Amino acid sequence: MSEPFRKYLCKTCGLIYDEAEGDPDSGLAPGTRFEDIPDDWYCPLCLVSKSDFVLMSDAPRPKSDVVKPKSKVGGKESIVIIGAGYAGWNVAEQIKQHLPDADVSIVTGCDGAVYPKPAISMAMSQGRDAQDLIEFAAEEKALELGIGIKTRAKVMSINTDRKRLMTTSGSINYSKLILATGASAIKPMLSGDAVSDVMTINDLAAYKRFRGAIEGKKHISLLGGGLIAVEMAEDLISQNYQVTLLVRGDTLMRNLLPSQLSHKLAAALENNQIEILYEAQLEAIDHQDDGYRLSLDDGSQLTTDLLVAAIGLKPNVDLAKKAKLDVSRGILVNHQLQTSDADIYAIGDCIEIDGELQAFLEPIRREAETIAKHIAGDASAEFKVMPPLVKTKTPSLSIITCPPLKKDAHGDWSIVSNDESSSEVSYLVEEQVKGFALSGDKVNQAAKLYKALSA
């Protein structure tokens, strides 16, 4: 029995001398044993001599003691945040404040730019374009916070057992995961040949497209009578666009305001040349000339140059759902902002807590702080669901409102004072104030009232 053939490796270039194959080009027949190779033989690739070859063995390689200074995102000890909106950046910042040494990374499908989202609905009157809104590029902000960032990597799935994300750029490990996936603008269900031209705006990229689309246009239609539609209408009218609001019900901002204030606001908007169509059920959008023809369910039609839909947001829950986390309308979290998987938190517009969806900035700061403290080991950290305090960006009439939580929404609005220049309306449940709405000069009462309410 002869010995099995062995392989030798050139330490310089990595060429493998296989005894079975020999090196016929140098006159070594297949089967030539390494020890039988003449000493003047040289590596056919890099010309070093026979003595630079080592026997290849199957034995395990010695363990390296190198502590790897990796430039990668994520890891088995890492806190990974999915999403780079306000919630994602905020929670990253809070964690670094509470746990300066934590290994934190953000993974996002977008470019991760940091911008103040509320400014989107007042950028025009402030003379800013989409680019002007960017405060930091993602890499810049990440460097400042000392965190890792991976942009343009879409997370496709979460493997909760192995604690790994699969992204379009590869897999990423985590020890704690924070979902900050936000919400998406709801698309209206319309027919017609121009459905794909209907715009929605809920991030900077969409806003940039919107600003491009309105250039040279005269008449813009806004579908919706909520906060965003009204703010956009005000911003457009400030730039001398003609604006029509298509409102489904009979009042503006009906989820946020008592009807008295809605009417006041509507009068102010109309006084400011904004056209409001109530009970408007839009059915179809079709191309007509260079613009569009909108058809309503009552048979009426109107022509416009662009339609923007602002009919609400729905939490982005697909990823959570795919990972089998508990999801209702939003991703369900407890008062520590943990999902049904204790190592996965969720924050911002994507969450549902105590039955509430709150797509506002204010709770996000407190949510971020709760998550940071909880991860840092403070078991008493708790997020308290509060009614939101909303200042509308409506120059026609200044309003601050604090609508009741869903659980308290069985009471009534009750007028405290109401005159031409200002109003104060309380939301009462069994004589208890659970919300309020202020306009005109009364808005400066907001802080005091909110403090009393939350006490």
Place this chain on the structure above:
Amino acid sequence: MIQQIVKDVLKPKVIEIDHGLYTTEVLEKLGKAGAFRHHIASQNNGTVDVFGSIQDMATVSRECMTTGFMMWAQDVCTWYIENSENDWLKQEILPKMVDGDCFGATALSNPMKYFAGIEELKLSAEEVEDGYIINGTLPWVSNLLEKSDKHYFGSIFHVHDSEGNTKDVMALIPCDLDGLTMKQMVEFAGMEGSGTYSLLFDNAFLPKKYLLADPIKPYLEKIKAGFILLQTGMAVGVIQGSIDEMRKADMTLHEINEYLDDRPDELEEELEEAIELIQALAEEPFTPGVDYMKQVLEARLLGAEFCKRSADAVMQHCGAKGYIVDAPAQRKQREAYFVIIVTPSIKHLRKEIARLEA
């Protein structure tokens, strides 16, 4: 079987192929071994096994991605015929193509970019009673041979009829078509042995028996996921081949290679996960709807992004010895970059995914 063909027939030719040797010898043997059969139900006992074809393509691409690319061309061309309603093509051409007795290619790069709003369609035709008179120029179609009566490619062109109506149709075009001139205009940095030509159509008459689809839209929707998923076979193979080279490099360089970001074990673990994802998506390639298509595009994007990392990792792991002419590492790098830039490229995929999400 496939493994054996790779070892015995392909491996000795890899460098020649990389330098520009176009051979159908390997494809013939792969066809005989069933590599092009899995996803073609009519030739595979009624089973559509897209993943089977992806796996064979990956096995070959691990050694030589130029050959893997030609397998993809062959695989999608059979896919076109199989999913058409042209019985003549199905009887006369398809079985031969599946067996590796004739050869298939695809000229859908330009149409895909046209449908994504990136380019204009480059071919147009006039419809006459029994065929189409085609004019125009197509850059870079692969797995072809000049004047061959065994080589065919799928193509899409605008058609104008006598009443001035226009539409797009798809057809199979034989390489020996009168009025079709094939030219090798440029030398590429890689994939040179893939039989790649520019095609000039000068009043080339194509009989209607070669028609694949009219109307084209429902047909394209049907074939799209398979078309894209099959490309991942190239990605998986070249990544695995790069990992192989990194492991070889580690035999002498592992201590210093520990400082690198993407180590072979890590890449391999990720690759296994990616393969699982591809396998799951490939099970039902005719799934309708935006959600599935988005997942397919994302999986393909992962393939390309992963190639980008492995191309970088293999060069860094191998160092200077990977930088030598004909070193496998630099060949893997060039091959991997092909996956990144071939239609749909990373930028094209990002645009498509953004469109589906908007």
